[in-house]
Amino acid sequence: MAVSVRPERFTMVHFDADEIRDLVERLVADVGLPADAAVIVEVDETTPLGRSVLASVDPVVLQLESGALEDPKRPRQLDPVGAADVLGRLLLAARDRRDPAFGDPPPDEELPLPHSVAWQVYCVGRLSRLGYRTQPARRRYQFRNRHGFTDAADAVFDELWAAEGLTWADLTAASDRARAALPA
Amino acid sequence: MRKSFPVEDLARDERFVRVPLMARIDDPRSARREARPGKGRRGPGRLTPGRPDAPDAARSLMHGIFMGEIQALEGAGRTCWDFEVGQGSGEGVPEVPFELKLDMARQCWDEARHCEISAKLSEHMGTEIGEFAENTFLYEAACNPDPVLRLTGVNRALEGLAIDVFNTMREFGEVAGDPVLEFCEDWMLADEVTHVKMGSDWLRRLTADDKERQQRALEFQRVVDKLFSLGGFRGDEEDSPVRLARRFRELAGFEDEEMETLAEVSREARQELEARIEANRTAVEG
Numbered sequence: 001m002a003v004s005v006r007p008e009r010f011t012m013v014h015f016d017a018d019e020i021r022d023l024v025e026r027l028v029a030d031v032g033l034p035a036d037a038a039v040i041v042e043v044d045e046t047t048p049l050g051r052s053v054l055a056s057v058d059p060v061v062l063q064l065e066s067g068a069l070e071d072p073k074r075p076r077q078l079d080p081v082g083a084a085d086v087l088g089r090l091l092l093a094a095r096d097r098r099d100p101a102f103g104d105p106p107p108d109e110e111l112p113l114p115h116s117v118a119w120q121v122y123c124v125g126r127l128s129r130l131g132y133r134t135q136p137a138r139r140r141y142q143f144r145n146r147h148g149f150t151d152a153a154d155a156v157f158d159e160l161w162a163a164e165g166l167t168w169a170d171l172t173a174a175s176d177r178a179r180a181a182l183p184a
Numbered sequence: 185m186r187k188s189f190p191v192e193d194l195a196r197d198e199r200f201v202r203v204p205l206m207a208r209i210d211d212p213r214s215a216r217r218e219a220r221p222g223k224g225r226r227g228p229g230r231l232t233p234g235r236p237d238a239p240d241a242a243r244s245l246m247h248g249i250f251m252g253e254i255q256a257l258e259g260a261g262r263t264c265w266d267f268e269v270g271q272g273s274g275e276g277v278p279e280v281p282f283e284l285k286l287d288m289a290r291q292c293w294d295e296a297r298h299c300e301i302s303a304k305l306s307e308h309m310g311t312e313i314g315e316f317a318e319n320t321f322l323y324e325a326a327c328n329p330d331p332v333l334r335l336t337g338v339n340r341a342l343e344g345l346a347i348d349v350f351n352t353m354r355e356f357g358e359v360a361g362d363p364v365l366e367f368c369e370d371w372m373l374a375d376e377v378t379h380v381k382m383g384s385d386w387l388r389r390l391t392a393d394d395k396e397r398q399q400r401a402l403e404f405q406r407v408v409d410k411l412f413s414l415g416g417f418r419g420d421e422e423d424s425p426v427r428l429a430r431r432f433r434e435l436a437g438f439e440d441e442e443m444e445t446l447a448e449v450s451r452e453a454r455q456e457l458e459a460r461i462e463a464n465r466t467a468v469e470g
Contacts, residue, residue: 011468012212046465048213050237066213072244073201073317075211113236137310142239145360182361 003028003039012045013066013076020069023080024087030130031091033060033098041087043069053108054090057097062090084132085124092123096168103168114146118160118175125161136161143178152181187266188327191320194258199314205321205411209457212464229423231352233360241425242356242365243309247316249349250302256346257295259326259338263288267331280331280390287382294375301368308364325408332390336401339383341408344433344446346376348418351429377436384437409449416454420447 003024005017024041033039038059043066050067054060068086071079096102096119105111111119121139128134140157147153156178160171196202231241264285272279303313322342328334350373357365391398413419418426428450430443438446 012465046213048211050240072315073203075203075207075317076213113234116236135310135312137307138240138243139310141243141308141310145233145239145362149362149364 002036003041005041006043007045010043010045013070013078015043015045015066015069015078019078019080020083020087023084024091027084027088027091030132031088031095031127033091033095039091048075052086052090054093054097055108057094060091060094062087062094081133085127085134088127088130088132089120089123092126093119096123101167105168114175114179115172117142117146118156118171118178121157121160122163122166122171125163128161147175147178148182150178150181153178185265188329189258189262191323191327194255194320194323196318197314199312200318201314202320203317205319208319209415209460210464212461212468229425230427231356231425233356238356238360239309242353243306243311244316245349245353245426246302246306246309247311248319249346249353250299250306250313251318252322252342252346253295253298253302255320255323255326256338256342257292257299259323259334260288260291260295262326263331263334263338264292278329278331284331284335284386284390287386291379291382294379298372298375301372305365305368321411325411328404330397330400332387332397332401333404335383335386336405337408339379340387341405341412343376343379343383344409344436344438345412345418345426347373347380347432347436348426348429350376351432352426373432377432380433380436380438406445406449409446410453413450413453415457416450419450419454421451421454424450 003021005020005024008017010017020041020043024039028037028039029035040059040061042055042061042063044064045066047065048067048070049065050070052062052064052068055063064086066076069078069083071077071082097105105115105119108116121143124134124136124139128136139161140154143157143160144150144153147156156174160166160174163170229235231238231245235241263280267278267280267285269282269285270279271281306313322338325337325342326334328337350369354366354369354373357363357367357369387398387401391401416424418424418428420428428443428447433443434440
C-alpha cells in the first residue's frame with residue numbers, strides 16, 4: 001500500500017504526517033480499496049477552514065484544509081476521530097467512483113449539494129458499521145438542511161444510512177424523492 | 185459567599201474545554217487568504233445555506249451561543265450579588281439601586297431559559313454539549329468591579345453581539361426552512377433586545393450626573409465591542425459571517441452614530457487580526 005501525506009512536516013499546525021498515514025492505511029484496508037491503491041493526502045495547513053475533496057480516484061488524491069482534520073476543542077491539534085470520519089468518507093466515495101457498477105457521478109465540484117450530501121450520508125453510514133465513531137445526528141441535520149425538515153426527508157436519511165450496494169442512480173433518486181416532499 | 189468570582193473557578197464538568205482567546209489570535213493560519221495561483225480569495229463568508237459547510241458552521245455558532253448563555257447567566261447572577269444596594273457613585277464599595285438588581289434577576293431568568301433552549305437546539309442540530317471549545321471572554325467582561333462599566337460591557341456590548349448573532353441564526357433558519365431554529369432564535373432575540381435596553385437605560389440613569397464615569401463606561405464598551413467583533417467575524421461587511429442587526433439594535437436603544445462607530449470598530453478588528461496573522465505566519469515561516 002502506498003500512502004503519502006503532504007506536507008511530510010507541518011509547521012502551522014501540530015499534525016503528525018505519520019499518524020495521518022497510519023490512519024489512512026487502516027481506513028484503506030477497512031473500506032475495501034485495493035491493497036496496492038496509491039493514496040495521496042494533501043493538507044493545506046495555511047487555512048483553518050475545513051473543505052475536503054476527492055480530487056482524483058487513480059491515484060486516490062484527497063485534498064483537505066487543515067480545519068477538516070482539526071480537533072474542535074484544541075486549535076491546531078489533530079483529531080484522530082474526526083479525521084477518520086472525513087478521510088473514511090472520502091475513501092468510500094473513491095471506492096464508489098472506482099466501481100463501474102456504481103455509475104458515473106459528475107466531478108465533486110459539479111455535484112448538486114443535495115446529491116452530494118445524500119452520498120455523504122451513504123458513506124458515513126457504512127463507515128459507522130465498520131466500527132468508526134461517527135455523528136449520525138449531525139449528519140441528519142446536514143441532510144435536513146438540504147432536503148427539508150420533513151418526515152419524508154428523515155425516512156430517506158434512515159434508508160441511506162442503513163444502505164449497502166447503492167448506485168449513483170439510487171442515491172440521486174432517493175435525494176430527489178426527499179426533496180419532492182418539500183412544501184411548495 | 186464570596187464576591188467577584190474569578191473566571192478560573194467557574195463550574196464546568198469534563199465535557200468542556202476552555203481555549204484562551206490568545207490561542208486563536210496566535211494562530212498563523214488565515215481564513216481569509218490572499219489570492220494565489222489557482223486559489224481565489226476565500227473566507228468563511230456569510231452564513232447562508234448555499235455554503236457547503238453551512239450546517240456545521242451553524243452548529244459551531246449555536247454551541248458558542250449555548251456557552252454564551254451559560255456565562256451570561258453566571259454574569260447576571262454575579263451582578264445580583266456582587267454589589268450592595270445604595271446610590272453609590274462607583275467610588276469605594278460599589279452600590280447599585282435595588283431596581284437594577286431586579287433587572288438582573290429577571291435577566292437570570294431569561295438566560296436560564298435560553299440555556300435550556302440552546303441545549304435543545306444543539307441537540308436538534310446534532311451537536312453534543314461540549315463538542316466545541318469554550319471561550320470565557322464573555323464572563324470576563326462581567327467581572328468589572330464598577331457596576332456601570334459591567335452593565336455597559338455586558339448588556340450593551342455583549343448582549344448587542346447576541347442580537348447580531350441571533351438575527352443571523354434566525355435568518356439562516358428561515359432560509360434553510362428550519363422552523364425550530366427560526367422560532368427559537370426569534371424568541372431569544374426578543375429577550376436580548378430587552379437586555380440591551382436595560383444596559384442603555386442603566387448607563388443613562390447611573391451616569392446622568394457623572395459624565396466622566398459615562399465616558400469610561402462607553403470606552404469600556406468600545407474595548408469589549410472590538411474584542412467581540414472577533415477579528416471582523418461580526419461586522420457590517422458583505423462577507424461578515426455575522427452582520428450588524430441595525431433594526432433590532434435601534435429598538436434596543438442604539439443611536440445611528442453608535443452603530444457607525446461599531447461598524448468601524450469591527451473593520452479595525454478585522455484589519456488588526458489580518459495583520460496579526462501575517463506576522464504570525466512570517467514568524468512561523470521564519
